[in-house]
Amino acid sequence: MDHNTDPNLDEILQHLAMVKVTGKVNFYSVKYRLRNKKDNFAVCLPDNMNRQFLEDICGYLDDRSDRRCVPFNPVCYEAGTYERLPLSEIQSHWSDILNLIREARDFKDDANKRLVSEANLSVCILRYKNTDYYICSKQQTLAGLLRGKRVLMSCNDQLEPVEAGKLFLLNGGVDFVVRGVSPMEAQDVFIVERDNFFNIFRYSEHLKSTVRNQISMVDRWDFLESAELIRNKVEQKNVYLNLAKIFSDQEYLRQMKQVHPAELKRRLINKSDGSFTEKDFKGEKLLVTAQNLDKVMRMLAKGFKYNFFTDKAEEL
Numbered sequence: 001m002d003h004n005t006d007p008n009l010d011e012i013l014q015h016l017a018m019v020k021v022t023g024k025v026n027f028y029s030v031k032y033r034l035r036n037k038k039d040n041f042a043v044c045l046p047d048n049m050n051r052q053f054l055e056d057i058c059g060y061l062d063d064r065s066d067r068r069c070v071p072f073n074p075v076c077y078e079a080g081t082y083e084r085l086p087l088s089e090i091q092s093h094w095s096d097i098l099n100l101i102r103e104a105r106d107f108k109d110d111a112n113k114r115l116v117s118e119a120n121l122s123v124c125i126l127r128y129k130n131t132d133y134y135i136c137s138k139q140q141t142l143a144g145l146l147r148g149k150r151v152l153m154s155c156n157d158q159l160e161p162v163e164a165g166k167l168f169l170l171n172g173g174v175d176f177v178v179r180g181v182s183p184m185e186a187q188d189v190f191i192v193e194r195d196n197f198f199n200i201f202r203y204s205e206h207l208k209s210t211v212r213n214q215i216s217m218v219d220r221w222d223f224l225e226s227a228e229l230i231r232n233k234v235e236q237k238n239v240y241l242n243l244a245k246i247f248s249d250q251e252y253l254r255q256m257k258q259v260h261p262a263e264l265k266r267r268l269i270n271k272s273d274g275s276f277t278e279k280d281f282k283g284e285k286l287l288v289t290a291q292n293l294d295k296v297m298r299m300l301a302k303g304f305k306y307n308f309f310t311d312k313a314e315e316l
Contacts, residue, residue: 005186007084009070009177012128016041016058016065024127025050028101029119029139034093034202042100043112056172057124057135064192074207075245075301077194083169089179089200094178094189097123116215117141129222132180137171138196175200204237209250211240214247218271223261225285229293242301255309261285267308268299275304 012019027045070078072085087094105112124135130267151162175196178189191197198204215234218227233239246252261284268276268286275295280287288296299308307314 007179009082009133009179010069011131012126012133013061013065013067016062019126019128020058020307021279022053022128023052023054026125027053027170028123028125029116030097030100030105030121031115031119032093032097032100032121032200036079037096037184040096040100041115042097042104042123043107043116044104044221045116046107053170057126057174060173065083069190072191074241074248075303083191083194084188085191087189090189090203093201095123101125114213134178134180135174136177136200137173138193138200139171156233207244208235208240211243215243216249218243218251221256222261223256223264223284223286225282225287227288229288229290230297233293238297242297242303245301248262250307252307255307264308267311271306271308272299272304272309275299 026041026047027050029045030042031040033040054306061119064082067080067082069084070081072083077083078234088272105115107116108112118141120139121143122137122139122222126133126135152159153162154160166195173193175193176189178187178190212234215231218224218230221227224230230239265281265284265286269278280292280296302314305313
């Protein structure tokens, strides 16, 4: 497989039995918060449970091994897939996480053992066939789980309290994977569980900020009677997610510039199954109103599974 032309995780997903037997792993508990970064840390966990942890991860991936790899789409998630996103989108965060791992604390220190219960991310570094895979999952902190509850255990027909500082949780799932490749290759992050990925990196805020910084692009769309409402509503989810998809596709942006407004109007009226009518236009230009904003944003982001700028059917 050529990573540059068809990057995916098939090398491990299709060989999980071998991964379980021959894969070498190290596990790290990481606290990574985007605020108060000075409090972030990584602790290298002891290796006595490594084989069981790897079994859990492989079991989780085995249940999802038939998923197809597709490019990340900010507008929607397609069932039965996992998503590929350029690592550059989270590069600064990922560099911070790698630095924490390189400077990981020793679990043998009692103070560091207590820190593990505060971790919100686990990172398994899997070495398989001379490639490193950073398998990551969101963790729930012990304080977040217990919420003031007391932990007890039975011992010789008695109840005894368990010191919370000696407990921690480990999620055996997989939220995203970063495959280590040479610096000459483009790197990707593979998103298995989108909600947790978004939560860890506050990715919705990242998309919103990116769109906000590029919003002047909409003023160049000559087929719109005015882009003012789009600019004013950029904080809305249905606006910034669709724009994030559009702005990331340079070829599509080029196509949008090439169509004449009158031709786009004809296609929208004739090929949108009645979604667009004369009421949506002022002369040749497409009107954007509070009533049709959602429809316009969906159309622009190929939400009708049709590219009206090239006049071709196209997946979302």
